[in-house]
Amino acid sequence: MTPLRLSVNVDHVATLRNARGGRFPCPVEAARACLAAGADGITVHLREDRRHIRDEDVRRLGAEPGLRLNFEMAATGEMVGIAEGLRPAACCIVPEKRAELTTEGGLDARGAGPFLGEAVRRLAAAGIEVALFVEPDPAQIAAAAALGAQAVELHTGTYADAPEAARGPLLARLRMAAAEAGRLGLACHAGHGLDFETVRGVAAIPEVVEVSIGHFLIGAAVFQGLPAAVSGMRAAIAAGRGGGRN
Numbered sequence: 001m002t003p004l005r006l007s008v009n010v011d012h013v014a015t016l017r018n019a020r021g022g023r024f025p026c027p028v029e030a031a032r033a034c035l036a037a038g039a040d041g042i043t044v045h046l047r048e049d050r051r052h053i054r055d056e057d058v059r060r061l062g063a064e065p066g067l068r069l070n071f072e073m074a075a076t077g078e079m080v081g082i083a084e085g086l087r088p089a090a091c092c093i094v095p096e097k098r099a100e101l102t103t104e105g106g107l108d109a110r111g112a113g114p115f116l117g118e119a120v121r122r123l124a125a126a127g128i129e130v131a132l133f134v135e136p137d138p139a140q141i142a143a144a145a146a147l148g149a150q151a152v153e154l155h156t157g158t159y160a161d162a163p164e165a166a167r168g169p170l171l172a173r174l175r176m177a178a179a180e181a182g183r184l185g186l187a188c189h190a191g192h193g194l195d196f197e198t199v200r201g202v203a204a205i206p207e208v209v210e211v212s213i214g215h216f217l218i219g220a221a222v223f224q225g226l227p228a229a230v231s232g233m234r235a236a237i238a239a240g241r242g243g244g245r246n
């Protein structure tokens, strides 16, 4: 099987830092610790309300040598401009609502207005790999391909949040969507709500080449430390992928 990258989302290191208004804990330091522990990249979601990650964090992460940055962003003129200046390795365009606690679902790539296509074109022209965060729905995957995205990130939240007994059909849906992405020539990523247990089923899907995991990992780090949490996630991915490092 192809290798599966682990991109660690450090948004909630910034949530903790911002709770006291100071500099600690620092998301850039956390990113370095994750990479040292075996992560392949770092994900951040610069929300329009800057509730956790801030512009300065993104600028510093973008300047870190050897850091593969996956920049999650809403399809707005402001965010596209920031990404064009930053030129991260990858951007993932996500839907965003000001009042939500976290991203609530996939983007409507089919019903989006013309700006989504313009955003994809501008980011790709800046040399950035562009993914759209979508539900595991073949129509959305086809729409992402038609818009010129190079990748989709499948929303795993519904699967990850379901009781164990109900996960089978939800995982099958993810599997079918990943196969569809592969048929259309799109790289397939997956993320949202994954933990040590639920990542295994996703890692077993051969088309999935990257998972991004944040909230659970940063929470697990409270108990185990960040290096152990990242190593534990790597081990869970390897187990799901079928043995070896992954």
Ligand SMILES: CC(=O)[C@@H](O)[C@H](O)COP(=O)(O)O
Binding pocket: 009, 011, 012, 045, 047, 072, 094, 101, 102, 103, 133, 191, 192, 214
């Ligand atoms: C796109 C996605 O599923 C997550 O990355 C989410 O956008 C993270 O945002 P929060 O860290 O604000 O929950």
Ligand SMILES: NCC(=O)COP(=O)(O)O
Binding pocket: 009, 043, 153, 190, 191, 192, 193, 194, 212, 213, 214, 215, 216
């Ligand atoms: N794209 C998903 C992500 O970055 C992390 O999501 P979560 O693990 O914080 O739910």
